[in-house]
Amino acid sequence: MSGGHWQYSGARLGNALYEISEDPDVCTRWPAVGSLCAALAYALYGAERAMDWDLSGDAHIEDDGAFQDAFVWSVLEAAMKLAPDRLFPRGKWGTIQAVQQRHDEQVPGGPWGETG
Numbered sequence: 001m002s003g004g005h006w007q008y009s010g011a012r013l014g015n016a017l018y019e020i021s022e023d024p025d026v027c028t029r030w031p032a033v034g035s036l037c038a039a040l041a042y043a044l045y046g047a048e049r050a051m052d053w054d055l056s057g058d059a060h061i062e063d064d065g066a067f068q069d070a071f072v073w074s075v076l077e078a079a080m081k082l083a084p085d086r087l088f089p090r091g092k093w094g095t096i097q098a099v100q101q102r103h104d105e106q107v108p109g110g111p112w113g114e115t116g
Helices: 009-022 022-027 031-056 064-082 092-106
Strands: none
Touching: 009 022, 009 031, 022 031, 031 064, 064 092
């Protein structure tokens, strides 16, 4: 079996989010939202593809917990980097670096935790 568990919805979802991110009104009025949509497009498509391949038997996610952690981390990291400094009362980049260090210590392997 080769992919298509959800009728290739990851690509459609990613394309829709990317289209929102490129909309001129979004870029003008809500640039951070647009940038986050673009980041989510990449993260969601990657996660959907890895899960699809796993469920279809084309590849195998070795550790479901690590896979979930890697996905949540990719969304969290993108959101933190795009968030305004005022949302980080103890400093934006110090907070991000502390979270990155914790992540690096706890999440071994590749970005999606799959083996093929």
